[in-house]
Amino acid sequence: MSTDSKFGDYGGQYVPEALMPAIEELGDAYERYVLENEDGFMDEFRERMADFGGRPTPLQYAEQLSARYDTDVYLKREDLVHGGAHKLNNALGQVLLAKYMGKERIIAETGAGQHGTATAMAASHLDMPCEIYMGTTDINRQRPNVFRMRLNDAQVNPVTTGRGTLKEAISETMRDWATNVEDTHYVIGSVVGPHPFPNMVRDFQAVISEEAREQIREKAGRLPDAVVSCAGGGSNTMGAFANFVQDEGVDLYAVEAGGSSLDVDEEEGVAPNSATLTTGTDGVLHGARTKILQDSDGQIVESHSISAGLDYAGVGPELSHLVEEDRVTPVNVGDDVALEAFHRLSQTEGIIPALESSHALGYLHEAHDELGDVVVVNVSGRGDKDLETVLEETDKRDLDVAPDMDLFEGVER
């Protein structure tokens, strides 16, 4: 295989033997169609991302935030991609690739439900049968997205093992793939998993920074001092960073979920955060060597975040590598800061961001003095899916920035 399967020591292909031929076949298809544009694959992908997906997305100057922080803040509006998040960039790319490869069935895991909805939309758009695996905990906290997947004619398979979140959903989707590998393509939802997924998903998401780099030069007349992006598995992150990695003057910040605390409770096997790049250690999870949240024996611990999309005990191997090389700075903000940032952007800029993206905005709020004069923040998705969580979590806290919801009093919700 000519594309390298490793990023330094990270990456690789740690999968059951039954899947090896399939990921080799995928690696071959990735090289031919994605890297070499065979049969005009990339042209068709871009055309569909424009007509169906709504690309390019704007890079918007945020007037109120810029004034408040005395820094030029630009928002990359991935919330405006069809479906409401960057996830479609990858999902449409992979479903189209599966079609070019002659596969007949699509499976995917989902955490927040954003990747599941994006895959369901892409599969419906390209007329492919689609099944989505989703943990029962996530099904309950992301109900609107479950309905959306069903509306787009995808089957949703509940996963009951463990705590019923993203990590269990990925494991279960891998089991399906190992069973039906001959006619099925697994559309993995982030820059994680065995090679070639981390490279391929990054390349589909790199359109974010390809556009943003052009746009910022046009609008600010220069490259930014910093790019800030939230990181769960890290696909919007790598997408926002990819075309800036070679620009040494541009600082790259990956903002992870600090959850309620950065400590790990070994006894309970729980980390009340998802700050893998900051607190994780080297290990092997879901097909790749990368940083993971684990106990001293190597058992994977349960992660936590107010945002389901960041709630994962692993992270993409390329991000682990870029952090190791000091090219990417891992930082984190907790649930409270993210929630305040959610309200702040909603009130002052008229944009309701996803709770995932709110972590990037929360870091901007905390660290704006240190980020330089021109900052790009990736708004990876919109927050409509999070309204129920936000109302509930806001209720529990006494946030100055939150709106008064008293008008609901006495009214059945």
Place this chain on the structure above:
Amino acid sequence: MSDVEAAFAEADGALVPYITAGDPDAEATKEQVRALVAGGADVVELGLPFSEPIADGSTIQEAIQRSLANGMTPGKFLDLVADLDVDAPLVCMTYYNLVYQYGDEETRANAESPVEPFVAAAAEAGISGLIIPDLPVEESAELRAACDEYGVDLVFVVAPTTEGSRLQNMLEQATGFVYVQARLGTTGARADVSDQTHESLQRIAEFDAGNSVPKAVGFGVSEREHAEEITAAGADGVVAGSVFVDIIAEHGDDAPEYLRQKARELKEGAHAGTSQSHPEPERT
């Protein structure tokens, strides 16, 4: 010849049962292993539970959850193995991350590779071989080296999708036995032996020239007839897991007697099949 290869050579149709260590606790596991060996097991595969068992179906996933909930750890697993005194080689089946993380900081700092501390401790405890279902041959160089150093077999899984140079490579690297995966999918008991089993055995036979390592077929084996059909098709043995794990889940403290009976039944099948696969030369 390694302990495992010797056990196959003597078995005349080998039975390799799998159970999850610590399901429901370490003491019970010892009783279960003794019962399996009394029933005719030639090699015993002991699962060291990992929190993300991506190659296992629901039966073994649930056993792993029971074991982890009751506090099984790699350290306790090796203590259990060291305590076991049975007349059959023990093979450890686990996932790569547990092998990769094992050992205190000092041991790890002085080790030749991240996987050496586990292999050293496993060999010391009396483990004869390792099966790591999420470690394909391409990623196995470090573990291969450590296993060679400590005289531990490294068993590879050959899937129905494994062909060509990858199959060749695997047959060259495998020691102990080759685990032939009977069908695509995850572990779990099934009603019949898949056609893929016969195809896989045939494919392996074509490549077999250089390596005399025994072949055992697993994934779904649960009845005497399965075992007989598999060895009759030319395999040297059968691996059966979920059927035993189901018995443990159902019978609790009484499980050992049922395990012994099931082992006897499968062993008889495996043995009967071998006589069909090596018929007396016909005289004309």
